[in-house]
Amino acid sequence: MELYGVFTNVIPLLLLLKICFIETIRASRAEYVTCGTILKLMNTELKLRLHSHDIKYGSGSGQQSVTAVEITDDHNSHWAVRSISGETCKRGAPIKCNTNIRLQHVATKKNLHSHYFTSPLSGNQEVSCYGDDNGEGDSGDNWTVVCNNDYWRRDSPVKFRHVDTSAFLAGSGRTFGRPINGQGEIVGVSSQYGPYSDWLAKEGLFVHPSDNMLPHHAAIHTEL
Template identity: 35%
Template sequence: MHLRICALLAIVIVGLVGAQASPEAKTVLATNNEGVAVTYGSVLKLMHDTTNGRLHASDIRYNAGGPQYFVVTGHRGVVNSDSYWVVKPVEGSSLEQGDLIPNGSVVRLQHMRTNNWLHSRSFPSPLSRNLEVSSREGQDEDTGDLWRLELVDESEVWMKDRKIRLKHVVTGSFLHSHEMTYVRVLPRQMEVCSVGEESVDNVWLASEGVYLQAGSAATPESVEK
């Protein structure tokens, strides 16, 4: 099953590369191997460091704030294809697919199946009453989709299996998960929210995926907070 998913992702990434990719770009299927850079255009799963849950987009809509916001959870299933996200630069950027992503870069995460954007806003999350995290439907530009990369270790660029935090540009809060789980609608899936303070529960790692590799380094985009 996992090999079939990887094969499908390889086909997807070829379509993503297109004319915008760097000439040197190539793809790397990554499961357990280390030393692989996360680049723009890579399709990956984000694994929560303390729970091992994968950042997961559901088809369940939030009740408040409009019909375009869908619940995001932490899912412990390794082979679930709804945990794949495409790493994108900010709208209008000159960065190309295959470019490296330095510390401090502002990125967007687009859900592979639905094309929704990882999003946060000043609504309370359902379980912990922190800030809500959702996948937002729509292709219009929205600053609520912007996340700043913070590398936890001393790496210069984002690497697979290295600890990171994602800080929401608008609210200043960190992408966060914990052992608090849904019971009825999304049983045993963990809440994903955003919180204002750094903790071990807002550390993530890029894990399974298809990583688009190239030789050029990108410059962090400047986005006003």
């Protein structure tokens, strides 16, 4: 009887481990960024990840600052892909190029934001985080995913164009001193051909799409 009890406990655990292993293998072939995905965004030229934290700018808007960091395992570099306010996107649906989205900072629940304030180091357009505890802000939180494919692919750089001001999300190449010593300045620039304006999807949780959401050539998978 004791041996039977051991087997009845172990078999479900082995099945769970097998399922997790299969999903991990399938995840390595993930192609698209989807609605509900939580990810890190790396600037392809600077090799820095988009970052925020509960530290406010000392000038400009005084809102929560947005920077870029080299470290890969900082939880303050996670962003959730969401629909813009008043619209919905189905969880797991691949994001089409030229779609308007919000990027919500996971740790503070505020949205990536821009406006006509001046950035503190380079004098470009300021980028901040804005919104309440439910992630609700205003139209300054909306960004268009600009890419050359039909969908936002994980293996291809994209640009983010601010809907209200038409500025492109970019690094300036400058770094802050205290209290965020060494972190890179993030700004809005007027031209998509300017330096430091390409972003690549990196580490994250890529939400599982369903069959009817995908292009005919896509696989179904998740990644953590």
